[in-house]
Amino acid sequence: MAHSGPMTDWRKAKLPVIAFLAPATIIYTLFMIYPLLDSIRLSFYATPSGGEAAFVGLDNYRTILADPDWSSTFWNSFWNNMKFFAVHMLIQNPIGIALAGILSLPQLRFRNTYRTMMIMPTMLSVVIVGFIWQLILSPVWGVGADLLDIIGLKSLFGPWLGKEGSALITLSFISVWQWVGIPLMLIYAALLAIPDDLVDAAIVDGASHFEVFIHIKLPLVLPTVAMVSILTFVGNFNAFDLIYAVKGALAGPNFSTDIMGTLFYRTFFGYQLQLGNPHLGATVASLMFLIILAGVLFYLFAIQRRLARYQL
Amino acid sequence: MSNKVLAKGLAGALAASVALVPLMASAGDLVIESWRNDDIDIWNEKIIPAFNKAHPDIKVSFKPTPPTEYNASVNAKLAGGTAGDLITCRPFDASLELYKQGNLAALDDLKGMDNFSDVAKSAWQTDDGAVTFCLPMASVIHGFIYNKEAFKEVGVEVPKTREEFYAALDKIKEEGSYIPMAMGTADQWEAATMGFQNIGPNYWDGEAGRKALIDGSAKFTDAAYVDTFKELASWKNYLPDGYEAISYPDAQNLFSLGRAAVYPAGSWDISLFNNQADFEFGAFPPPAAAGANTCYISDHTDIALGLNADSKNAAEAKLFLEWMTGSEFAELYSNALPGFFSLSNHKVEVTDPVANEFVSWRQKCESTIRNSYQILSRGTPNLENDLWNLSAQVINGTLTPEEAAGAAEAGLAKWYAPHQ
Known part of the structure; x- marks a missing residue:
């Protein structure tokens, strides 16, 4: 009868387990899994003008990936998205790690004040952030030019948000400014x-704070850094709001700020005279899902398994 | 247990949401669907009471939806059979699709339809022009608004020809106290709408050129379109510094704060400037070349009203539409919303001086509409989106006028048979 104990426990525990799982399962299925599957289903259909939706197999995917117009737009938005992600990985996360390292120094004063100030932009609405930065960088009313003038660099100022070469990078920096608080908090x-x-022990052995950070603290928080990276990846490839708030759905100039989110919006909902196409839109959304899935799988199999974890 | 509770909760939520579905208006009450939520007071306080003077027994209610949600919401309501009796129509394809799906009734036999010109009706007709399915309400006119004090101070006259226009801009630039022209390319659409479509009709002879593009006898690579882009390219000399990052509200503010002399305008800007500018301003039409016999203006059909094909109050709704064809509505509407002009042929007294100046051009110039709106923006790539991008790039100097014209033509040739 050695087994009867746990068995009875499970039978007793069954109802509470289901009760606790049910709300999350139902809500997640209803609002996440079902829409996701239905959106993928939608991408296999097409509606001819005035007709009923009909199954077309992979035609929509062929249109997006093989038709020269669609594919150039799609890959343009993909590479812009990669640049957007690269700026976040190379600028936002290192700054987040560095700030967290400084914040965790024992002799630092006003720690809470700094922490609050750094997380503040994250709590602002994206629309407000976009609006504020448009004003700061505005060549007409912005303080950007005046601030540069103080340090004698006014000649460097330009209409960065309006130039093909600099608009995407500028928007990425705005996004970094807003979101740097998240890696900061997690790593802190x-x-x-x-x-x-x-x-x-390391200090007693003669290590400086910098050496302690590089050789002891950083290896210990690497799993968190990896998690922050994957969150950045997913967040960046789902991004839409900042670009839409600042540049609109046409993501100008000359689509230089077009990322996958804005491409999806234009395709699905239409824009001005361009009528929306739910089927092609769902195809773009499914491709975004596949890209994000590929990134996450790469992380799971290539990175997460190799990370050394230490029992503290 | 919890499942039962949840089920009960769901059932309760369902019941509550059913109870909250608005009850449909009773028979005989007309409901107007619209995206013009800014105009709700004008409808409730002026237009509907005026209609009720003639027809006191018909109750009308104006039910607007926010502009960005309007198309989706009205499509869903029409499909579900809960839409109002009168549907405000977007121009061209959005409404044409509703007519094709049988949601809008044909209005050709409506009394008073002959008060509208063919150009006015073209935005709400089938491609062959055989059926009209919405009653034209209003258009917006493009031109240039100028700061009268600035013109006086610098000593320039209102330009009558293209040469005078650019001479005036040069003089304002040289004098230096005003930005010659307030516009930016950050939002892209002004470059196409207030730029390309504003000055272009003088090059492509208005309706003749627009129709030639549709039947394929004219191409964007023709001189008329390249020259339009060339004139547009010259604007960058007169725009404020950093115009690449200047948005539409920035440009409006530059003008209404008195820092700019000329503003490429849509007539809808008038009410904003009436409220914000504390100097006198006037308007002039896009100047044609010296020696041109005719001038052309963009008098763009923007808003109309159609009849829900499934309306249970079709007879009453038709009475309302018939009343709208009359001069009383034309006068009410044009004066309540300066800058939106009635599309009927009635002689309308517009009291706002600048709006009156805009509408007076209809007498001396030929009207046309934006050339990308009818048929030509149906395919991929979308011509209207293309023109936004190309016009902005021409002004930014990242494309030459010839390259822009070639790109517009290539885009059209990809899907539109008459251009292949």
Whole structure:
């Protein structure tokens, strides 16, 4: 009868387990899984003018990936999205790590004040952030030119948001400014979990704070850094709001700020005289899903499994 | 347990949402669907009471939806059979699609339809012009608004020809106290709408050129279109510094703060400037070349009213539409919304001086509409979107006029048979 104990427990536990799982399962299925599957289903159909939707197999995917117009737009938005992601990975996350490292220094004063100020932009609405930065960088009323004038660099100022070469980078920096608080907070929390005796021992052995950070703290928070990276990837490839708020759905000049989110919006909902096409829109959405899925799988199999974890 | 609770909760939520579905208006009450939520007071306080003077027994209610949601919401309501009796019509394809799906009734036999010109009706007709399915309400006119004080100060006259126009802009630039022209290319659409479609009709002879593009006898690579782009390219000399990042509200503010002399305008800008500018301003039509016999203006059909084909109050709705063809409505509407001009042939007294100046051009110039709106924006790539992008790039100097014209033609040739 050795087995009867756990069995009874499970039978007793069954109802609460279902009860606790049910709300999340139902809501997640209803609002996430079902729409996702239905959107993929939608991408296999097409509606001829005035007719009923008919199954067309992979035709929509062929249109987006093989038709020269659609594919050039699609790959343009894909590469713009990669640049957008690269700026976040190379600028936002290192700054987040560095700031978290500084914040966790024991002798730092006004720690909470800094922390609050750095997380502040994250709490602002994207529309407000877009509006503020448009004003700051405006060649007519912006303080950007005046600020550069103070340090004698006014000649460097330009209408950055309006130039093909600089618009996307400028928008990426605005996004970095807004979201740097998220990696900062996550990594700061992970740094706080590192026991003081590890740090103390290193200091006693003669390590500087910088060496402690590089050789002890950073390896210990690498799993968090990896998680932050994958969150950045998913967030960037789903991004839409900032570009739409600042440049509109046509993502000018000359589609230089067009990312996959804005391409999806234009395709699905239409724009001005361009009528919306739900089927092609769903195809773009499904392709976005596949790209994000590929990125996440790469992370799971190539990176996460190789990360060394330490029991603290 | 919890499943039952959840089920009960869901059932309760369903019941509540059913109860909240608005009850349909009773028979005899007309409901107007519209995206003009800005105009709700004008409809409730002026237009509907005026209609009720003639027809006191018909109750009319104006039910607007926000402009960005309007197309989706009215399509869903029409499909579900809960739409109002009168449907405000977007120009061209959006409404044409509704007619093709049988949601809008044909209005050719409506009394008073002959008060509207063919150009006015063209936005709400089938491609062959055989059936008209919405009653034209209003158009917007393009031209240039100018700061009268600035013109006086610099000593320039209102230009009558293209040569005078650019001479005036040069003089304003040289004098230096005003930005010659307030516009930016950040939002792209002004470059196409207030630029290309504003000055272009003088090059392509208005309706004749627009129809020639549709039947394929004219191409964007023709001199008329390349020259339009060339004139547009010259604008960058007169725009404020950093115009690439100047948005539509920036340009409006530059003008209404008195920092710019000329503003490429749509007539809808008048009410904003009436409220914000504390100097006198006037308007002039896009100047044609010296020696041109005719001038052309973009008098763009923008808004109309159609009849829901499934309306249970079709007879009453038709009475309302018939009343709208009359001069009383034309006068009410044009004066309540300066810058939106009635499309009927009635002689309308517009009291706002600048709006009156705009509408007076209809007498001396030929009207046309934006050339990308009818038929030509049906395919991929979309011509209207293309023109936004290309016009902005021409002004930015990243494309030459010839390249822009070639790109517009190539885009059209991809899907439109008459251009292949």
